[in-house]
Amino acid sequence: MFYVVVDDVRGRIKFGITSGxxxxxxxxxxxxxxxxxVRLLTGLPETVAPDLERKLIRMLTLAGVEPVRGREYFDRCPxxxxxxxxxxxxxTSTAVERPAR
Structure with missing residues (x-):
């Protein structure tokens, strides 16, 4: 599974993967x-979640957006x-859940 979560108070966004x-x-x-x-992708084929995580890290690096903590925590803007x-x-070959905000 792949997820994106937000900390509204500190203005941070984090993405990650988990199994089960x-x-x-x-x-x-x-x-x-x-x-x-803000996003939860479930029922993904075997390598989709880690591939997506790597792509995000690569694209954020190319865009010059640096993490504020670890590899997956960023300021929401930008x-x-x-x-x-x-x-x-x-x-993803599956539906993307977009929980109400």
């Missing part, structure tokens, strides 16, 4: 302030538009 039930991972991130799930555009247009 995403709820425990999303709860961990919510405790860290990332309470808004990263959010690029992240969501890539996620929404990435070939």
């Amino acid at each position: 039930d995403p709820r425990p991972r999303l709860r961990d991130h919510a405790r860290d302030g990332f309470e808004i799930v 990263a959010e538009t690029l992240i969501l555009d890539i996620v929404d247009h990435y070939p």
Whole structure:
């Protein structure tokens, strides 16, 4: 599974991957302030989630957008538009859940 979460208070966005039930991972991130799930891709073929994660990191680096923590935490501006555009247009062979904000 692939997810994108937002910390509205600090103006941060984070993406990542997990296997199985995403709820425990999303709860961990919510405790860290990332309470808004903006994308959740489930039922992905084997390598899609890690491939998408690598592509996002590569494209953000090419765009000069540096992480604020680790490899997957960014300031929402300017990263959010690029992240969501890539996620929404990435070939996944599954539906993309866009939770209400």
